Amino acid sequence: MTQTVSAQDARNKFSEILNTAVYGKTKVIITRFNKPQAVLIDYKEYEFLTDPTKRFTNEEWKKGFKVFDRIRARTKGIPAKEVERIVNEAVKAVRRTKHAKSGY
Known part of the structure; x- marks a missing residue:
């Protein structure tokens, strides 16, 4: 699942958004001026993406x-x-x- 939030919302609700990414297993796309700028993902997913031996x-x-x-x-x-x-x-x-x- 994916959720999109503005950078301002990410700042204001960081703890809630972090929990969504970690416990809800949701990718959170952070936008600025309606353009994707970054993605917040669970650490295990990050490891999977960056360490080919895990894939x-x-x-x-x-x-x-x-x-x-x-x-x-x-x-x-x-x-x-x-x-x-x-x-x-x-x-x-x-x-x-x-x-x-x-x-x-």
Whole structure:
């Protein structure tokens, strides 16, 4: 669930809004001049988002690094910046396809 509050309301009702994020498991979007500026989330969710080891099993984690090893082997001799550019383009293309299919 998501709740949106103005920065002024966030200041005035900080304790209440904090409890909503922590105990209500609600993402609180804080706006300024009706534009999103920040999000207040539960700490466990923050850890999940910032620590990839919390999102993947040990097996998935190892599998991911095997993919990196295969990429490294296939791109031997190509500058890292060029590989990064190619990968970024591929990721953008996949995301565009997914967004087009989902209607976003």
